[in-house]
Amino acid sequence: MITRRALFAGGASAGLALALGGSPVRAAARRAPLSDPFQLGVASGEPTSDGVVLWTRLAPDPLALDGLGGMPDRPVPVKWQIAKDENFKNVVRAGTETAVQEEAHSVHVEVDGLDAGAEYFYRFRAGGDISETGRTMTAPARGVRDRALNLSFTSCADYQTGWFTPYRRMAEDQPDLIAFLGDYIYEYGDYKYPVRDQAGGECLDLAGYRLRHAQHKADPELRMAHAIAPWVVVWDDHDIENAWAGDVPEQPDPPFLKRRADAFQAYYENMPLRRAQKPDGSSLRLYRSLRWGSVANLHLLDTRQYRDLYACTGKSGTVGPECQERFAPNRTILGQEQEAWLDGELKGSEATWDLLGQQVFMMEMDWTNGEGKGYSNEGWDGYVGSRDRLAAGIDAYRRNAVVLTGDVHSHWAGEIKRDYRDPGSKSVAVELVTTSVTSAGDGLDEYPNTQILLDENPHVKFFNGRRGYVRTRISDSEMKVDFRSLARVTEPYAPAYTSGSFVIEPGVPALNPI
Structure with missing residues (x-):
């Protein structure tokens, strides 16, 4: 059993790596022993002021190619406990859930009746096996403004391009909440020169997506991050297929809506989501809001499932000023229903801060160095009408909005303007863009064209x-x-350092360097 203290003991990561068939050197994926059904760890998520979701998935053989984790085709009772202490002397809730093959023997426990703003510990039992211990938090009660939120967020974890050390470093901070903003897995097949080898080829069906999620979840650094704090998650393209847009895939094979349904099913099975997020075939409503007292509302957005096709070319990429379609007022990246929902959430918000967790660059960005201009039609630059409507709402409702973004595999920070076509337009929000966990390899602090951009x-x-x-x-x-x-x-176990620090003040949508 791994407690909070053991998570950060010097040898915990290496010991878990050996137990799971990994090592701190480049090696092919190897199968773990076929005994422990909790090799995918535990997780929690979706905290409210009186509850939280507890998750696990039984998989004694995580790398089984059928995606079922080596489990038999029969229901398995899984007991759970949640307590106020790591030693489970003060158990406050307990119960039994049934894990079934139709959901890859995953378990989603929606616990309620807990104290607001409190720390809890939880674990599972299946047969004679006990899981590691996870730590979770409930949100403060509505109206509470003296309880800060320690939130960390990241995106884009490509198993083949690196070690998941950023997850470990994030866990060491012991945040209250972790937000993952897309590309939790990559659907790609094998790379020619991987840092470490993944199991299975390109994810094309339910078995493939289940296997890819299982290999990620079995990673010791990711297990550590899931066990230390509750998570909230949204997807981006690689969770399903690169550059998909609404019902349109990047590639026509296999039939996309069947592939999307399979990817959605595996995503739900492997995330600490509520039953409200259970997919209905190729549809899954992932956008939702979470509240941290009256300090912050976190609005999780889906910029993939409902968007219009890419402007001008129909494919994701860079377009020039001649692409006027991106300014069409009826174009949307969120879809009309989600836009209306978000507008209502912002209009009715009583929190000091409104955080928008989403996937792609919202700020206008000219990616062409020197003369000429080039804009990504995959980000909000391809859907200017959507951005203008959102900026107008933030301005009209006087919200302190901060956009949290993933996707681009590098850190960025800047300001959202009310109207980028007006050189004197005021700022209405701040955007914080997280880099990736591993995607794009080691990278550099600065590139030759950084200052130009x-x-x-x-x-x-x-x-x-x-x-x-x-x-x-x-x-x-x-x-x-x-x-x-x-x-x-x-290479594994690199230390983390702070490459930039800022303060944002209510009523002032600007970044103040520290």
């Missing part, structure tokens, strides 16, 4: 090109931001 986009204030995560402390009076970077992920 910053000069040509003056509303963008910060860049760092290493891997890592963003750490924030959000109180009623300010939001402190640390961009945490690692010099390498192609």
Whole structure:
């Protein structure tokens, strides 16, 4: 059993790696012993002021190619406990859930009746086996403004391109909440020169997606991050297929809606989500809001499932000023229903801060160096109408909005303007873009064109090109931001360092360097 103290003992990571068939050197994926059914660890998520979701998935053979984790085709009772102490002397809730093959023997326990703003510990039992212990938190009660939120967020974890050390470093901070903003897995097949080898080929069906999730979950560093704090998650493209847009895939084979349904099913099975997020075939409503007292509301957005097709070319990429379709007022990246929902959430918000957790660059960004201009039609630059409507709502409702973004495999920070076509337009929000866990390899602190991009986009204030995560402390009076970077992920156990720090104040949508 791994407790909070044991998580950070010097040898915990290496010991788990050996137990799971890994090692701190480049090696092919190897199967773990076929005994422990809890090799995918435990997780919690979706905290409210009186409850939380507890998750596990039984898999004595995580790398079984059928994606079922070596489990027999029969229901398995799984007992659970949640307590106020790590030793389970004060158990406050307990019960039994049935894990079935139709859901890959995953368990989603929606616990309620807990104290607000409290720390809890939980574990599972199946037969004679007991899981590691997880730590979780409930949110403060509505109206509470004196309880800060320690939130860390990251995105883009490609198993083949590096070691998951950023997860370990994030866990060591012991945050209250972790937000993952897309590309939890990559659907790709094998790379020619991987840092470490993944199991299975390209994810095309339910078995493939289940296997890919299982290999990620069995990683000791990811297990550590899931066990230390509750998570909230949203997907991006690689959780299903690169650059998918609504019902349109990047590639036509296999039939996309069947592939999307399989990916959605595996995503639900492997995340600490509520039954409200259970997919209905190729549909799954993932957008939702969570509240941390009256300090912050976190609105999780889905910029993939409901978006219009990419402007001008129909494919994701860079388009020039001649692409006027991106300005069409009826174009949407969120879909009309989600836009209306978000507008209502912002209009009715009573929190000091409104955080928007989403996937792709919202700020305008000219990616072409020197003369000429080039804009990504995959981000909000391809859906200017959506951005204008959101900026107008933030401005009209006087919200302290901070956009949390993933996708681009590097740290960025800047300001959302009310209207980028007006050179004198005011800022209405701040955007914080996290780098990746591993995607794009080690990276660099700066690239040869970094300063050019910053000069040509003056509303963008910060860049760092290493891997890592963003750490924030959000109180009623300010939001402190640390961009945490690692010099390498192609080798394990690199330390994290702060590559940039800022403070954001309520009523002032600007980044103040520290």
